[in-house]
Amino acid sequence: MPPSGVRRAGRKAVTVDLESLYDAATAAGLLTEVIVGGVTVIAEFRAPDEPVLDGLALSTEYAIRYPASRLPALAAGDTVQIAGRAYQVREVHALGDGTEHRATLTRL
Numbered sequence: 587m588p589p590s591g592v593r594r595a596g597r598k599a600v601t602v603d604l605e606s607l608y609d610a611a612t613a614a615g616l617l618t619e620v621i622v623g624g625v626t627v628i629a630e631f632r633a634p635d636e637p638v639l640d641g642l643a644l645s646t647e648y649a650i651r652y653p654a655s656r657l658p659a660l661a662a663g664d665t666v667q668i669a670g671r672a673y674q675v676r677e678v679h680a681l682g683d684g685t686e687h688r689a690t691l692t693r694l
Contacts, residue, residue, distance in 0.1 A: 604653050604685050621667040627656045631668055648691035
């Protein structure tokens, strides 16, 4: 299995620049502002019963997904603000090679 950030396309390996991917998604209006300790970053935000996988499934929990470099110190117990609402971080997990993280949240 190729390392995270590398996708196989036929016989060639295609490297994905995670920061550029998130920047493009931000420019397209696909991501959400998240405020942590007075710092605003952009992340993918999922809420319960939100359609995912192009409508094939529903999300079952609050979560954010983001480049690890943008919130390197986010930890369980921290509070984040999303769209004027407060959430507490339950868990933070590294994805793939660790350049991207997913944090599960509890709405306060």
